[in-house]
Amino acid sequence: MLRMIAWRLPQIVATLVILSLAAWLAIGAMPGDPISLAMMADPRLGPADIERMRALHGLDQPLIARWWAWASGVLHGEFGYSRLFARPAAEVLWPALRGSLALLGAALAIAATLGIAAGMLAALRPRWRAPVDAVALVSQALPSFWLGILLIILFAVTLGWLPAGGTPDSGSAVEAARFLILPVATLAIAHLAAYARHTAAAMAEVLRAPWITAARARGAPESRIAFRHALPNAAVPLLSILALDAGALVSGALITETVFARPGMGKLLTDAVMGNDHNLALLALLLVAGTTLLATLAADLAQRALDPRLGRDG
Amino acid sequence: MTVAKLSPRLAVLALLLAAPLQAAAQTRDTLTIGMAQATGTFHPNIESMLAKSYILGFTRRPLTAHGPDWRPVCLGCDSFPTLENGQVARETTPDGKPGMHVTWRLREDLRWGDGRPVTAEDLRFAWEAGRAFETGFGGAEFYRSAYEFLSDGPRSVTLRFDKLSFDAGSAGNFEPLPAHIDRAIWEADRRNYRSRTAYDTDTANPGLWNGPYRIAAVQPGAGVTLERNESWAGPAPAFRRINIRVVENSAALEAQLLAGQLDMIAGELGLSLDQAIALERRSRNRFRFEYRTGLVWEHLDLRLDNPILSDVRIRQALMLAIDRPRIVQSLFDGRQPIAATAIHPDDPMIDKALAPWPFDPARAATLLEEAGWRPGPDGIRRNAEGTRLALDLQTTAGNRSRETVLQVIQGMWRATGVEARIANQPPRVLFGETLSQRRFQGAVLFAWISSPENVPRSTLHSDEIPTAARNWSGQNYPGYSNPEMDALLEALPQELDAEKRRPMWSRLQAMTHRDLPAIPLWHRAEPHVWPQWLDGIRPTGNMSPSSLWVTDWRVR
Numbered sequence: 130m131l132r133m134i135a136w137r138l139p140q141i142v143a144t145l146v147i148l149s150l151a152a153w154l155a156i157g158a159m160p161g162d163p164i165s166l167a168m169m170a171d172p173r174l175g176p177a178d179i180e181r182m183r184a185l186h187g188l189d190q191p192l193i194a195r196w197w198a199w200a201s202g203v204l205h206g207e208f209g210y211s212r213l214f215a216r217p218a219a220e221v222l223w224p225a226l227r228g229s230l231a232l233l234g235a236a237l238a239i240a241a242t243l244g245i246a247a248g249m250l251a252a253l254r255p256r257w258r259a260p261v262d263a264v265a266l267v268s269q270a271l272p273s274f275w276l277g278i279l280l281i282i283l284f285a286v287t288l289g290w291l292p293a294g295g296t297p298d299s300g301s302a303v304e305a306a307r308f309l310i311l312p313v314a315t316l317a318i319a320h321l322a323a324y325a326r327h328t329a330a331a332m333a334e335v336l337r338a339p340w341i342t343a344a345r346a347r348g349a350p351e352s353r354i355a356f357r358h359a360l361p362n363a364a365v366p367l368l369s370i371l372a373l374d375a376g377a378l379v380s381g382a383l384i385t386e387t388v389f390a391r392p393g394m395g396k397l398l399t400d401a402v403m404g405n406d407h408n409l410a411l412l413a414l415l416l417v418a419g420t421t422l423l424a425t426l427a428a429d430l431a432q433r434a435l436d437p438r439l440g441r442d443g
Numbered sequence: 444m445t446v447a448k449l450s451p452r453l454a455v456l457a458l459l460l461a462a463p464l465q466a467a468a469q470t471r472d473t474l475t476i477g478m479a480q481a482t483g484t485f486h487p488n489i490e491s492m493l494a495k496s497y498i499l500g501f502t503r504r505p506l507t508a509h510g511p512d513w514r515p516v517c518l519g520c521d522s523f524p525t526l527e528n529g530q531v532a533r534e535t536t537p538d539g540k541p542g543m544h545v546t547w548r549l550r551e552d553l554r555w556g557d558g559r560p561v562t563a564e565d566l567r568f569a570w571e572a573g574r575a576f577e578t579g580f581g582g583a584e585f586y587r588s589a590y591e592f593l594s595d596g597p598r599s600v601t602l603r604f605d606k607l608s609f610d611a612g613s614a615g616n617f618e619p620l621p622a623h624i625d626r627a628i629w630e631a632d633r634r635n636y637r638s639r640t641a642y643d644t645d646t647a648n649p650g651l652w653n654g655p656y657r658i659a660a661v662q663p664g665a666g667v668t669l670e671r672n673e674s675w676a677g678p679a680p681a682f683r684r685i686n687i688r689v690v691e692n693s694a695a696l697e698a699q700l701l702a703g704q705l706d707m708i709a710g711e712l713g714l715s716l717d718q719a720i721a722l723e724r725r726s727r728n729r730f731r732f733e734y735r736t737g738l739v740w741e742h743l744d745l746r747l748d749n750p751i752l753s754d755v756r757i758r759q760a761l762m763l764a765i766d767r768p769r770i771v772q773s774l775f776d777g778r779q780p781i782a783a784t785a786i787h788p789d790d791p792m793i794d795k796a797l798a799p800w801p802f803d804p805a806r807a808a809t810l811l812e813e814a815g816w817r818p819g820p821d822g823i824r825r826n827a828e829g830t831r832l833a834l835d836l837q838t839t840a841g842n843r844s845r846e847t848v849l850q851v852i853q854g855m856w857r858a859t860g861v862e863a864r865i866a867n868q869p870p871r872v873l874f875g876e877t878l879s880q881r882r883f884q885g886a887v888l889f890a891w892i893s894s895p896e897n898v899p900r901s902t903l904h905s906d907e908i909p910t911a912a913r914n915w916s917g918q919n920y921p922g923y924s925n926p927e928m929d930a931l932l933e934a935l936p937q938e939l940d941a942e943k944r945r946p947m948w949s950r951l952q953a954m955t956h957r958d959l960p961a962i963p964l965w966h967r968a969e970p971h972v973w974p975q976w977l978d979g980i981r982p983t984g985n986m987s988p989s990s991l992w993v994t995d996w997r998v999r
Contacts, residue, residue, distance in 0.1 A: 161875020168879065168916060171491065173584035173901065179914040181576055185634070214663050215484030215643045221663055278694065285702040293702035294695050295688055296665055390690040390699065392665045400664075403871065 130430060137429075141422045145415055150196055152414050156407055157192040163212060163405055164188060199411065209408030213400060218408040222397070222416070226379060228296075229394040232386070233378045235309060236316035241371065244321045248328020252336060253355055261325055269322035277315040277388035284311060294389035312389040316382055323370055331363035338362075365432050372428030376421030471976065471998050472683040477696050477705035480712045481664045481689045485651075486642040488573065488580040488616055493712045493988075498687060500990030501656040501669050504561075506547050506614040508987035509895050513789045515613055518991065519561070519653075521548045524612035526939055531612055533939070536590070536605045541937070545611045549598040552676035555621055556649030556657045563594040565619035568626050570602065573617065577634045585615040607937040609944065610896065624650050649673075655680040655994050665689055678994040685993075693718055700972065701726070710735060710971030711988050717844060719970030720776045731973045734778045735982035738893045739967040740785055741845075743852075743886040744878070747922045747960060751832065752885070756814040758959040761886075762800045763807035764859040770851055771965055774844070782963035784952045785891065785899060789984055791941075792896050792948035797956055799963070807859050816860070824860035833862040834885030837877065840867040845888055848964075852888075878920050881909055887920070890967065894986050896944075899951075900932045903960065923960035975999070 164182050168174055174182070183189045187198070202209060214221045251261035285293035291311055297304040335341065336359055344354050383395030394413060401410035480494035487499055504519040517523045524530030524545045536542035553561040572578045573586035580586065591603040604611055621641075629636045641648055646661045655677060656669040669685040688705060690696040693714055699705045700722075708714055710733070714722065723732045745752045745761075752758060767781045780788050783799040816824035816832050824832040836853060838845040846867060853863040863885070868877055877883050891902065901907050905924035907917030931951055938944045955961075971982050971989075979995040 159871060159875075161871040165875045165879055165915075167490075171581050171583070173582070174916055176912075176914040176916050178576075178583055179916050182579070183914075185577060185579065210638045211483075213483050214481075215486075215489075215638070216663060224663060278698070281695075281698045281702070286698060289702065292704055293698040295690065295699060295704060296662070298668075298686060387692045388695055390688075390692060390695040392662075396691075397664070405871075 130433065133430070133433075134426070137426050141419070141426070144422060145419055146200075148418050149200065149411055149415055152411060153196040153199070153407060154192055156402060156405065156410055157195070159405070161405065162188055195407075199408065208412050211401075211406055211409040213404045213406045213409065218406075218412045221409060222412055225392050225394050225397040225413075226416070228392045229380075229382070229386075230378060231305075231309065232312055232391060232393060233316065233374075233382060235313045236382075237320060237374050237378065239313065239317040240320035241324050241374075243317070244324025245328045245367070247321070247325040248330075249332055249355065249360070251325070251329040252332030252359075253351070258329070261329060265322040265325045268318045271318065273315055273319050273382070273384045274388050276318060277312070277385060280311045280315060281388070294391065296391060308391075312385050312391060315388075316385050320374070324367065327367055327370060328363060331366050332359055335359045335362045361435055365436050368428040368431050368435075372424040373421070375424035375427075376417060379420045380417040472681075473686065474682045474684075474977070474996075475686040475688060475704065475706045476709055477688050477690050477699060477707070478709040478712050479689070479691055479693060479696055479714075481691065484637070484640075484643050485646055485658065485661075486637070486640050487618060488569070488582075488620070489637050489640070491581050491616075494689070496986070497709055497711050497988045497990050498658070498667055498669075500654075500988040501685060501993050502652040502654040502658055502672070503618070504550075504553060504654050505616075505618040505991075507612070508991050509613075509983060509985045510987070510992075511981040511983045511989075513791060513895050513983075513985055515895075517550075519547075519550060519553055519619065521550055531939070533607065534603070536603075538605075540605060541607055542603060542605050543607050543611060543939075544593075544601050544603045545614075546599065546601040547614065549600070549619075551598065553619075553653055554674040554676060555623075556652045556672045556674050558674050559621075559623060559650065560597070561619050561653050562597040563600045564597075564622045566600045566617070567592055567594065568622035568629070569617060569620040572620065572629055572633075572636070575633055578629065579637045580616075582616045585617060589617070607939060609936060609939050609941070619653070621650050624648065656685060659684075680994050681997050697722060700730075706974050707977060708970075708972040709989075710969040710982050711737075714970050714972065715844060716775050716778065716968055716970055719972060720778070722972070729975070731975055731977075733971040733973070733982060734968040735971065735984045736780055736788060736966045737969040737984050738787060738986060739890045740782050740787070740893065741848075741888065741890045741964040741967060742782070742785070743888050743962040743964065744883075744920050745886050745959070745961060746881070746884055746920075749834075749884055751834065754814050755958060756810045757816075757832075758962070759800075760807040760810040760814075760859065761856065761861065762959055762962050763803045763810070764855050764861070765852055765962070765964075766802040766855060767799070767964060768802065770848060774847060774851075775965075775968070778968045779965040780968075782965050784955050784963055785893060785902075785961075786948075786952055787893060787895070787966060787984070790895055792945060794949040794952045797949075797952050800956075804859055811860065818860050822857070822860060823862045831862060832860060833864060835883065836863040836865050836886050836888070837873065837883060838867050838888040839870045839873055841869065849888055879909060879915050880911075881920055881922070883920075886962070888964075891918075892986075896948075898932060898935050900936075903951075903955070904929055904932045919960075921960040923958070925954065925958065928954055 163186060164179060167182065168179065187195060199209060208218045211218045211221045247261045251258045281293045284291045292308050297308050341354060341358060344358055380394055383399055386393040386396045398413045401413060478494060482492055482494040482498060484490055485495060487503060506519040507515055507523060508518050510516045515523050522528060524547060530546040531543060533543050549561055555561060570589065570592045573580045588604045588606055589602040590605050593601040624641050628639050628641060632639065642651055646658050649657050652658060652672055655672055655675045657672040658667050659670040660668040666686065666688040671680060671683060690699055696708060697714060697718060700708055719732060745758055747753055771777055771779050771781060781799045783797050786793045811824055815826050819825040836849055838849050849865055853865060856863050878887060901918040903919060903923055907919040908922050909915040909917045931947060935944060935947050969982060973980060976999045978999050979997045980989050981992060982989045
């Protein structure tokens with residue numbers, strides 16, 4: 130395992146460096162830099178003003194030189210200044226990250242718990258297979274924006290039980306939880322299907338294995354077979370989904386954040402890229418990519434721990 | 444049951460029923476406003492944003508503003524500078540050019556939130572920072588022209604300008620900055636002042652604000668909380684606290700209003716017009732709606748060096764072929780005034796004798812025939828060389844309203860024998876390259892934002908045609924070039940007498956009406972949505988936000 134970590138960590142660092150350069154060049158190549166926007170806003174800017182502004186913002190330098198200056202800053206812990214929010218990029222990032230972690234963390238925890246339970250039920254009790262499939266199909270087919278609006282109309286506008294979106298004014302945990310219910314429900318319903326279907330398929334396969342038949346022949350109770358023998362083996366493919374969802378934890382859920390007007394990483398990342406805010410976009414992208422890569426590594430390690438056969442080929 | 448026996452029960456019932464109402468009245472010391480745009484910096488002179496302007500309307504007092512009647516008024520000063528009151532005077536600059544000086548006298552009771560008086564030193568700091576280019580203030584032209592700062596007391600400020608300009612008294616974005624807080628920061632590092640100003644690093648510092656409210660808390664990208672400024676000496680505002688919530692998605696904005704999380708939606712940057720019209724139909728009695736014509740005017744810029752569009756008869760035919768009243772009626776419930784030119788209907792210099800072009804397809808056809816374009820077998824006109832009368836037609840992709848308008852125009856032009864090929868682009872590409880670098884070939888539908896008596900030099904003067912040699916500066920995207928217009932645009936700002944400017948404005952409007960470098964469509968209406976219990980908001984329709992008069996807002 131240590132060999133694997135030693136091998137994968139440099140790969141992760143190299144991937145992040147290449148990604149940052151590619152993203153920097155891609156954003157820089159998009160039309161409409163900050164000076165173009167300033168020109169639209171202030172028509173009295175003359176050619177000399179524009180030249181001086183480009184120099185002032187470093188936009189007269191080649192893109193690669195600007196990336197190098199940014200990367201050198203990052204190595205010294207300087208993540209730069211967000212042009213859109215007029216604050217240090219890291220300072221803008223943390224509230225959005227907190228918002229996304231709370232929203233997606235709760236949604237994924239609920240989706241994974243309910244999805245795995247439903248998948249197990251479908252695998253262990255065949256008569257439940259059809260209803261679980263139907264629920265999974267419906268939850269997968271419902272577009273998040275539509276479901277979100279539906280929940281808002283029902284629970285916020287018509288019944289007035291829950292807020293329609295936004296964030297609470299007070300710091301109370303109860304109030305914060307009230308604001309989370311609808312967006313968490315929207316996301317959890319959307320994610321539930323994947324866990325249910327994968328669990329059902331993996332459990333069904335494991336339950337057909339000869340050693341499960343042997344365990345039953347030895348008289349092991351069904352609950353022990355399900356939780357001690359079948360679930361750990363069926364969990365191996367689920368870990369991959371969880372690893373990818375860990376990336377989603379920090380990349381945010383753009384549609385849900387937009388519909389419920391919640392600050393989060395999805396919205397922040399989109400605004401930063403579209404608003405030509407290099408520093409913020411890069412910091413957010415690196416955080417998302419770094420988390421996904423590290424979570425994938427953690428999932429690989431966990432899979433090997435659960436199934437030692439995976440490590441035999443190196 | 445007698446009346447006497449009934450009355451105590453009725454009283455209890457009445458009390459029970461009234462309890463929620465009393466609670467509501469008690470909680471109406473807070474107002475929650477929704478708006479659709481977040482703000483970046485809170486510095487009044489760095490970057491121009493509608494959302495910031497709206498928030499600063501509650502928290503700062505500029506020297507002057509334009510009221511709901513579009514007349515200039517003093518807010519931070521005692522009297523608006525004019526030639527008549529002697530606060531504006533012509534003079535000659537040291538190098539012999541015609542110049543002028545303008546004097547503003549600060550209101551005596553104007554104070555920063557930390558209790559310090561607003562003085563000439565605060566304006567001196569604003570002027571010095573504005574003159575230093577590396578500070579990066581907007582309105583560079585104003586500071587470049589204001590070459591000398593004079594003050595003969597803590598409340599009196601005079602700026603000397605190296606040219607004549609009728610609107611110098613309005614002071615542009617020259618307004619007091621708290622020298623006791625920000626001057627040291629600016630002097631320490633002028634180049635990085637824009638990222639170190641207390642407006643962004645210590646936004647809740649009361650000393651930054653001199654309006655009826657101060658910013659008490661900021662939730663980046665989500666909103667701000669305003670509280671009464673204890674040092675404010677003017678009329679007391681009605682609300683103890685104002686929460687401004689940013690909800691960028693307009694459907695979510697509407698949902699929060701209907702769910703009771705928001706009390707009102709700022710018309711300056713809230714719901715789209717079609718959304719507000721639909722909401723009004725559904726919930727007419729719950730909210731009050733007011734539609735105020737704003738500064739944004741929608742139009743089609745035409746590429747005048749396209750051989751087809753260089754002929755003014757074609758441009759006039761295209762204008763005549765668009766049924767603007769029908770579009771406005773069917774898409775915008777008739778709430779957007781048809782534009783005759785770029786001049787706003789409330790602008791004091793509008794020439795009301797100049798009627799908007801009518802919808803007249805027969806006259807359009809005659810003009811096209813005269814220009815040599817005759818119908819082809821597919822209905823599209825062709826000239827003698829067989830060239831089809833075809834144009835690219837573009838707007839911002841994703842803007843549902845504009846995309847719909849474009850499709851309607853495409854159909855109307857098709858009926859007159861003109862083929863329009865729709866090629867929409869994302870706003871960033873359209874504004875960042877296609878328009879600003881003049882890469883379009885036909886017509887582009889977009890909007891400009893104007894201001895009262897705004898001389899349209901940047902969009903009509905031939906020096907303002909963007910070219911690579913000029914770093915693509917200028918906004919004369921059509922490439923309009925007319926020596927008479929150039930002379931008019933140069934003379935207009937220098938005429939200080941409003942009555943002498945009036946015929947000049949009329950001539951300018953007549954020329955753009957005839958030459959059509961851009962096809963005017965309509966002036967955009969701002970939908971304001973207020974609760975029934977709120978009174979006193981007066982939308983201005985100009986760049987001075989209604990929030991500047993928050994002390995007039997009252998609970999009914």
